[in-house]
Amino acid sequence: MTTGEPEPDKACRKxxxxxPASDFYMHQGRRHPRCKACLSEYYRDRYKQANGKDKVFEQSLKRLYGITLGDYNRMAAEQGNLCALCGDxxxxxxxxxxxxDHATGKIRALLCHHCNLLLGNAKDSPHRLRQAIAYLELHHPAYTLAAGLAERLQPQEGQ
Incomplete structure (x- = not known):
């Protein structure tokens, strides 16, 4: 209300x-006919009846990749429910x-969160990933120790 007066209490339709009016959400310029608690219960029940996460996930799969939840589950089973990249x-x-493939939209496989981020952050570039491997090997203690040992074992000039 714009008059500055407190809103009157309201009876929930459910x-x-x-x-108090504050226990009701605003809806199209008025207070919703159901209180926040009843509305929350309604949405929770509706989510469960719609098979919740599976239904929402399947809608995303269809929209983004053109596959069903059944297709996704078959892919996961074929991979042994393991990441196709790291095997974990x-x-x-x-x-x-x-x-x-972001260029063609062709589905490759299912990946764990970390491997998906790895490929995404590398921009799906094999060259960038090879550079990252070389960098890690250069700075990995086991490799730097082996390189230092090999350098000491090589005969020096003039010996």
Whole structure:
């Protein structure tokens, strides 16, 4: 209300309890007919009836990659529910990522979160990944120790 007066209490259409106006969301310029608690319960029930995460996930799979949840589950089973890149099981309860070629949209495999980020941050560039490997080998203690040992074992000029 614009008059500065407090809004009157309101009865919820669902539970019938009269509550302060602040217990109701604003909807199209008015207070919603259901209180926040009843509305929350309604959405929670609707989510469960729609098979919740699976339904939302399948909608995303169809929109982004043109596959169904069944297709995704078959891919995961074919991979033994392991990441196609590192071969490990995902370290969280989250689903694996659908890896795809960004230029063509062609689906490659399912990857764990870390491997998906690795390829994404490398911009799917084999050259960049080879450079990263060389960099890691150059600065890895085992490799630097081996390189130093090999250097000391090589005969010096003039000996």
């Amino acid at each position: 539970c019938g309890i009269t509550k 099981a995902p370290d969280t309860e989250r689903r694996m990522h659908v890896d795809h």
